[in-house]
Structure formats: structure tokens, C-alpha cells
Amino acid sequence: MTIDLLNRSQALIVSQAGIHQTPRRVPKQNSSGAPSTLAFRKAYFPDAAVREWNDWRWQSRNRFRTFEQLDRVLVLSETERGALTEGGTMLPIGITPYYMSLLDPNDPDQPLRRTVIPTTSEFQRAPGEADDPLGEDGHSPVPGLVHRYPDRVLLLALDFCSTYCRYCTRSRVVGHGEIMASEDRLEKAFDYIRRNPQIRDVLVSGGDPLALSDEKLDWILGRLSEIPHIQFIRIGTKMPAVLPQRITPALCKTLRRHHPLWMSIHFLHPSECTPESVRACSRLANAGLPLGAQIVLLKGVNDSVEVMTDLCHRLLMMRVRPYYLYQCDPISGSSHFRTPVSKGLEIIQGMRGHTTGYAVPTFVIDAPGGGGKIPLLPEYYLGRDGDDVLLRNFEGDTYRYPDTAVE
Ligand SMILES: *Cc1c(COP(=O)(O)O)cnc(C)c1O
Secondary structure, three states: OHHHHHHHHHHHHHHHOOOOOOOOOOOOOOOOOOHHHHHHHHHHOOOOOHHHHOOHHHHHHOOEOOHHHHHHHOOOOHHHHHHHHHOOOOOOOOEOHHHHOOOOOOOOOOHHHHHHOOOHHHHOOOOOOEOOOOOOHHHOOEOOEEEEEOOEEEEEOOOOOOOOOOOOOOOOOOOOOOOOOOHHHHHHHHHHHHHOOOOOEEEEEOOOHHHOOHHHHHHHHHHHHHOOOOOEEEEEEOHHHHOHHHOOHHHHHHHHHHOOEEEEEEOOOHHHOOHHHHHHHHHHHHOOOOEEEEEEEOOOOOOOHHHHHHHHHHHHHOOEEEEEEEEOOOEOOOHHHOOOHHHHHHHHHHHEOOEOHHHOOEEEEEEOOOOEEEEOOOOOEEEEEOOEEEEEOOOOOEEEEEOOOOO
16 A cells, blocks of 8 residues: 555656646657556556546546545545545535546645545635525526526536536535436526527536536537527536546537537646546547636645646647636635635736737636626726826836827
């Protein structure tokens, strides 16, 4: 056991060395994946064939869900152990063997580990936190459909994820068995969309819609594209990061039948950009899906200009365009993840102009109470001086723009 752990940490050190120096090209892709992944499979699933390990259904079946299972592969800290044995967290635990293979067994502060292993900090409720801070339930005309913006809706396809993020914005919903992918419920949602012709864009999320079978997804996407006023559909998922094995050629064949189809992928940290994840995104991009990344800004995970820039550079190499950087929602029990708003602004300021514009996401706060996403920018607009607009550039110098055009 000790030897296994040692080997694994060494493998991790190898695979994470130079993590903040983005490689010039995407790492070479092979079917067995990163060295750490391989070592983990050999240590903890010695009977699993490579074929099984690479099978997303096997990965789903073998998820880590209990204290005993986690205790076998991680040296648990006091606060992790407390959270796992006292229970009381409302969010279930689930981690795919693949994602577990990316965790550091000895370091509870490793960024990825912090995001999936609960700690007793989850039991603390800070001022301003709530179970449904975005007021999604209040904007829900039928169960699992959120209609906040006039022209687009969010459809929760199911409440299941293969891996649960500890800062989940829908922790009140996920894993509770209330939002099921039943035809009955979904038909009600389709009906609502059909009766509201101002809806032109449907975002299918959850839970993770890619946890559904290809057939079920095909049916949902087909029913939505039949609706004449739906111009395009997007899918929100974390699968390419937590279970890249889900992105099979068969899935891609199903998805490409429903173009224009876009995908928003949840990524957090450069160490998620493994050869497996690179391959998954490559398959999706080759199937013609424009890929965007949704990143949540988390304390001790990705809250620096260096880590965020490295992540966004890697994403661009994977043909994933950083879309939103979210301020962490005031979800109950998430204060240990929250950064001050100034941190997000500092990161954007450290990126804009200093690197490729495509690499810079839009920093947003999803307004508590249901106000929607509100973008924030560092102060580039300094005001006016007569006809001139005063502007600050990325290096902090002031420039004038003669704003003399008339309406
Ligand atoms: C984020 C979100 C959308 C999509 O917003 P975009 O800015 O168009 O990406 C739609 N509905 C809800 C409820 C959302 O939270």
C-alpha cells in the first residue's frame, strides 16, 4: 500500500512537472493516457483491462462514493475524514476512477483534490449563502426548466453527474432523484418551449447530460430541433474533464446529427488537460461542435494569473475557447472556495492584452436573486475630457480617443 502510494506520487510529480509552462504543442495522444493514470489503474484496479478502464460505463460503475473507498486511495486529512464520517453534506460524493487518478494521494490542498473531496468547511454556512442563490426555482415554469432570459432557456436533463464538484451551483438538485430524464417530464418542458416562440436557444445541462445514453440524447436533441423557432442547441457538460472516455466516436456521430450544436465544457485547472481530455475535445471539435469553456474561479485552485493563463492556453490548444469565468456562487457551504471579486478582476487584467484575446474569458457574477450573468471588467474606461474618452491600456498607460461622432 505504502509502496503503491509512493509510486503514484512519483508518477504524479512526473506528469505535473512544469505544469505552469504550457508546452508548445498538445501532448502526444495515446490510448493508455498519462503516466499517473496508468499507475493508478495498476495499483487499484489490477484486474481491470485497459479496455474496461477506457469504457465510460465501467468508469461510472466504479466511481468512488464512500469513506471506505476514498480511505483506500487517499491519505485523508482530519477535515476530509470529518466530512466523510460525520455525513450531513447535502451534496453526494462521486468521483470517477479516471479523475481520482489525477488526485494527489498525499496532499489535501492539491487543487483538483480540493474540488471533489468534501471537508468539514462544507458544514459552515456563511452570511449571504443560500441553497438556491440564483433563484432558479423561482424562474422554473416546469420542473427542470429555467426561463430567466426572454430568448433562451436552461433545460436540466437529469440531476446525475459522474463526478460531483464540491462548489456545485446546483447542489440543492444534483443527486437527489427529483429531476429525472423521464419522457413525461421532458415532454412538459418541450411543450413549454413549443408554446413560447421567443425561445430560440436551448441550453441542455443538469446534472451532466452526457451521462445519458446516446439514444436518450439523440431523442432529446431531436425533439428540440424539431421545434421550428429553436435556432440552435448547446450542451453543458464536464465529461471531457472528469470522464473523457465518454466522448466516443458513437457519441460524436450522434451529436453531429443535431447541428448547429455547441458545447460548454466545465474546466478548472491545467492538470485536467491530460492526453485523454485532449483526445476527447479533439473528437468533439472534429465532429464540428464549437467548444467553449466555463471556468469557476476558486480559492486555492485557479486563483492566480499564472494558473488561469496556463489553463486558457491549454484550452486553446484543445480548440476550446474560454467563455465564462464565474465568480463562485454563494452556495451554502462554499465559503472556503470563494475569492474576493477583486481577484477575478486582477486575473482578467493580468490576461487581457498580455495574451491572445481568445484566451481571455468574460468574468461574470451570476447575480443572486435571479438577475442573470453580469460581466465585470477592470477599469479601462477612465471617463471623458471634453470630446475625448480617456482609456487605460493593458500596460496601465492612458490614451485618448476623439469621440466626436454624432448620433
Ligand atoms: C447561463 C444561463 C443561460 C445562458 O446564458 P448565456 O449568457 O447565453 O450563455 C441561460 N439561462 C440560464 C438560466 C443561465 O443560467
